[in-house]
Amino acid sequence: MKYHTYSRNARGCPDNACSVAATLLVRILLVSDLHYALPQLDWVVRAAPSFDVVVLAGDHLDVSSPVPLDAQSVVLLRYFSLMKPSQALVLASGNHDLTGADAQGERAAVWLPKSRRPGVAIDGDSVVLGDTLVTVCPWWDGPQGKAALERQLAEEAPRRAARWIWIYHWPPAGSPTCWTGRRDYGDVDLGAWIARYRPEFVLAGHVHEPPFTPKGAWADRIGGTWVFNAGKQIGPVPAHIVIDLEAGTATWHSIMGDETLALAAAAAPPRTVF
Numbered sequence: 553m554k555y556h557t558y559s560r561n562a563r564g565c566p567d568n569a570c571s572v573a574a575t576l577l578v579r580i581l582l583v584s585d586l587h588y589a590l591p592q593l594d595w596v597v598r599a600a601p602s603f604d605v606v607v608l609a610g611d612h613l614d615v616s617s618p619v620p621l622d623a624q625s626v627v628l629l630r631y632f633s634l635m636k637p638s639q640a641l642v643l644a645s646g647n648h649d650l651t652g653a654d655a656q657g658e659r660a661a662v663w664l665p666k667s668r669r670p671g672v673a674i675d676g677d678s679v680v681l682g683d684t685l686v687t688v689c690p691w692w693d694g695p696q697g698k699a700a701l702e703r704q705l706a707e708e709a710p711r712r713a714a715r716w717i718w719i720y721h722w723p724p725a726g727s728p729t730c731w732t733g734r735r736d737y738g739d740v741d742l743g744a745w746i747a748r749y750r751p752e753f754v755l756a757g758h759v760h761e762p763p764f765t766p767k768g769a770w771a772d773r774i775g776g777t778w779v780f781n782a783g784k785q786i787g788p789v790p791a792h793i794v795i796d797l798e799a800g801t802a803t804w805h806s807i808m809g810d811e812t813l814a815l816a817a818a819a820a821p822p823r824t825v826f
């Protein structure tokens with residue numbers, strides 16, 4: 553087993569059970585908001601073996617599709633079973649993925665736990681991969697879910713390795729990664745959590761337009777934290793971001809072209825695809 557998974561309920565997890573695995577985490581693929589786009593899901597299945605970690609940052613389902621959500625979720629679970637990165641498949645929920653109520657009576661992606669198998673991390677999980685802690689934040693839809701997420705971050709902060717990566721569906725307010733072209737459409741709570749815990753990366757989605765607008769962005773540096781949002785595009789290949797921790801780069805790939813930045817840079821470079 554290449555990593556140890558624990559949920560926020562696993563308070564009894566002994567420290568030695570959470571020890572850092574020897575396997576280094578190098579290449580991460582980020583996509584989000586595939587919204588039941590089957591050709592794009594096919595592409596992720598094909599691409600996954602080339603990466604150590606594949607992150608789908610939410611909105612797997614599409615609430616506006618004529619296909620019922622329950623049927624979509626069955627298809628998605630099959631797709632997830634076919635995605636085989638070398639270390640971990642990471643699945644966060646988005647607002648389109650809420651198919652029922654959780655134990656607190658708040659809307660949640662109650663189908664997503666059916667994707668659990670070795671090598672898959674979902675809402676509420678953290679995995680240690682080499683020197684990196686990856687925390688999967690659920691889409692929260694009420695005060696109980698928000699409080700649970702705050703507990704999750706507080707409990708996991710002492711376990712952070714050299715690097716901490718959050719998966720969180722909605723980019724923070726005030727960031728160009730949530731600029732729609734007309735307005736700032738970001739999460740108003742996330743910025744304070746970033747300021748408090750300073751994760752190295754926040755991998756997001758939710759707002760489809762930012763990378764495709766001149767004043768928007770697929771990358772933003774907030775203090776020491778990189779926030780990434782690949783955006784959503786049409787066609788068989790999803791807009792996606794490749795993070796290469798060994799090369800120290802992140803590259804956005806899209807139908808508009810590609811852009812690369814150095815993770816050591818103090819800020820995202822000017823856009824080049826316009």
Ligand SMILES: [Zn+2]
Binds near residue numbers: 758
């Ligand atoms: Zn979406």
